[in-house]
Each structure stands twice: as C-alpha cells, then as structure tokens.
Amino acid sequence: MTSPVQDLDHIAISVADLEAEAANYAALFGTPPAFQGQQSGTEMAVFQTGNVAVHLLESEKPRGLEGICFTVDKLARLQRRLGQVGIAAHESISLGQPNAEEHTLAVVAEPATTRNIQLSFIEKSSQGGRAGGSPGGGLDHIVIASQNAESTAFLLGSQLGLDLRMDMSRRDWNARLMFFRCGDLIVEVFERLENDASDGAKAESTAAPPEDSFYGLTWRVDDADASHKRLQESGFDVSEVRQGRKPGSRVLTVRNRTAGVATLLIELPKA
Numbered sequence: 001m002t003s004p005v006q007d008l009d010h011i012a013i014s015v016a017d018l019e020a021e022a023a024n025y026a027a028l029f030g031t032p033p034a035f036q037g038q039q040s041g042t043e044m045a046v047f048q049t050g051n052v053a054v055h056l057l058e059s060e061k062p063r064g065l066e067g068i069c070f071t072v073d074k075l076a077r078l079q080r081r082l083g084q085v086g087i088a089a090h091e092s093i094s095l096g097q098p099n100a101e102e103h104t105l106a107v108v109a110e111p112a113t114t115r116n117i118q119l120s121f122i123e124k125s126s127q128g129g130r131a132g133g134s135p136g137g138g139l140d141h142i143v144i145a146s147q148n149a150e151s152t153a154f155l156l157g158s159q160l161g162l163d164l165r166m167d168m169s170r171r172d173w174n175a176r177l178m179f180f181r182c183g184d185l186i187v188e189v190f191e192r193l194e195n196d197a198s199d200g201a202k203a204e205s206t207a208a209p210p211e212d213s214f215y216g217l218t219w220r221v222d223d224a225d226a227s228h229k230r231l232q233e234s235g236f237d238v239s240e241v242r243q244g245r246k247p248g249s250r251v252l253t254v255r256n257r258t259a260g261v262a263t264l265l266i267e268l269p270k271a
Contacts, residue, residue, distance in 0.1 A: 003161025004072040004081055006124050007183025010046075010053035011142070011217070012067040015259045018043050018058035024257040025056060027234045039095045050138030050220070051184055055095065056259070064260040065214040067118030068142065069094065070160075070182070075107055075123045085159040087113045094122050115155055116211035117144060137220040140266050141179075141186035145215040149176050149191035152212055156180045156187060169193065190215060216262025224250040224267035 015021040018036075022045040026032050029047055033056075036045040043058040072078040082089050087109050094106035109119040146152040156162045162180040169176040171193065178189040221227040224241045231238050237255040244251040248269025 004074060004078040005121070005160055005162060005182065006071045006073055008052050008139070008142075008185060008187075009069045009071045009122055010055050011065065011139075012055045012057060012069070012118070013064060013259050013261060014057045014059040014062040014066050015064075016059070016062045018045060018056060021045075021056055021259045024259070025054065028231070028236070028254065028257065028263075030230065040093060042095060044095060052139045057095075062259070065217065067120065068214075069106065069120040069122060071124040072121050073124060075105065075121065078121050079107055081161070082107070082109065082159075087159060092120070094120070115146070115152060117214060119160075137184075137222075139185050140218045140220045140268070141188045142217055143188045143190050143215040143262075144212050146189055146191050146212045149178055149189050152189045152191075153178055153180075156189070162187060216264065218251075218264040218266050221265045221267055224252055224265065227265055227267075228252050 013021075022033055022036055025045070025047055029049065031047070033045040034048045034053075038044070045056040047054040047056075079089065089107050089109045092106050092108045094104040104122055107121045109121075111118055144152060153164065153167075157164050157180065162182055164178060165181050165186070166177070166179040168178075174193050176189075176191040176193060178191075180187045180189070228238055228241050231254065236257055239253040239255065241250055241252045243249070244266055246266075246268070250267040252265050254263040254265065
C-alpha cells in the first residue's frame with residue numbers, strides 16, 4: 001500500500017520575539033513574510049519558499065525548530081494508517097492559512113508515539129504549487145537527531161511510509177546517516193556513532209531508545225558565493241563557502257539570527 005504522505009507543507013519554529021525573528025528571516029530569505037499577524041490567539045509570521053512554508057510562532061517558551069507538517073492525499077486515509085501502525089493522533093486546526101475562507105483541518109500525532117518529535121498532517125491543497133522565491137529552490141533537507149536510528153527509521157519508513165533512499169555509516173564523520181525522500185526534499189536521520197560504548201550500554205539503548213529532536217535545516221541557493229556576500233552585507237555571521245559532502249555541492253553555515261535553528265545553505269551541482 002502506498003503512503004498517504006505526499007510531501008512537506010510547513011516547518012514550525014517557536015520564537016520569543018516574533019518581530020525580531022521575522023525581520024531576521026526576511027533578511028535570510030531576501031523576502032518579506034507572506035503573512036504576519038494573529039491566528040487563533042497565536043502571533044505568527046509565514047514565509048513561503050520554493051517548496052515549503054516556514055511558520056514563526058511567538059511563544060513564552062520557545063523551542064526553536066519544533067514541528068513539521070506533512071501533506072497527505074486524504075486525511076481519512078492517513079488517520080486509518082496511523083491507527084493501524086500505533087500512532088495516536090487528534091484533530092486540530094492548522095494555522096498559517098490566512099487567505100482561506102475556512103480553517104484547515106489538521107491531524108496532530110501524539111509525541112509520545114512519534115519519539116517525541118512533533119508531527120502533523122493536512123490534506124493536500126488543490127490550489128497548486130506555492131509561490132516562493134529565496135532561498136533558491138527551497139528546503140533541501142531537514143535533519144532529525146536520534147540516538148537510535150533504527151527506531152527513527154521504523155517511524156519514518158514503516159509507520160509513515162517514507163521512502164528510504166540511503167543508509168550509510170561514516171567513521172570519519174562519527175555518524176550514521178539515513179535519507180528518506182519526501183516530495184522533492186529529504187528527511188535525514190543523524191545518529192552519532194558511539195565508538196566507545198560498551199555492549200551493555202548499547203543493549204540498554206536499544207531496549208529503551210531515547211527521544212529524538214529536530215537538529216537543523218539545509219536550504220538550497222542558486223549561488224553560494226552570492227548568498228555569502230548578501231548575508232554578510234546584511235550583518236549575518238556566515239562561514240566561508242566550502243565543498244559539501246554531496247559531490248559537486250558547495251555549502252556555507254549561517255551562525256546567527258536563525259532563532260537557534262542550525263542552518264546550512266547549499267548550492268547543488270548544476271545538471
């Protein structure tokens with residue numbers, strides 16, 4: 001059976017100071033928010049990129065990158081699947097649709113059944129692709145940090161039905177990386193390799209896998225050098241442009257003004 005999950009609709013980032021962080025992300029993306037205001041009692045700003053939206057949500061207890069929302073073909077089909085695979089969920093209202101005549105219904109998974117990462121789902125819109133510009137082609141990948149990649153892979157692959165494209169371990173990076181395709185982007189699982197862990201510690205970790213967390217975002221840009229120059233002139237602390245791990249790619253790190261979200265920009269090799 002094919003998965004009801006189609007692609008990623010938006011990313012939720014909770015912030016303490018919405019005005020300041022909205023200005024930071026406007027400078028990062030090179031475009032103003034598509035919407036900024038209040039919905040259902042929550043102050044928020046919405047940025048549209050080439051393939052996903054970014055929702056900045058003002059909070060008294062900001063957590064940074066705190067949730068992602070998938071689009072599905074049919075919510076009823078998604079709810080049946082979640083029930084079959086043991087993921088508890090409830091219905092809610094999706095924010096960030098300011099021009100919609102009616103509220104958008106969302107299904108929100110209980111974090112206790114998704115390794116403590118916040119996942120929600122909305123039905124795919126028939127309105128076509130979203131308008132968006134910078135940066136480049138939108139989000140390239142989102143990274144989930146896990147101490148038990150097999151358990152996280154079970155959630156993403158077996159329970160949600162995302163397609164595992166690559167599973168690799170690199171001792172020189174001290175990491176195991178698993179890449180799941182979701183629409184035109186990747187959900188990456190990062191597990192640090194514990195070279196000095198005892199067999200007993202490994203067995204205990206396998207028996208009681210710890211909670212996962214969102215780690216960071218990588219955004220596509222058309223020209224890494226131009227992005228470096230623009231951001232540096234806008235007051236961002238950015239690394240030098242360097243070769244990426246993907247052959248032919250070039251990357252740079254954005255070190256500040258991202259609401260605490262680890263942020264990388266990537267120029268992909270030209271086709």
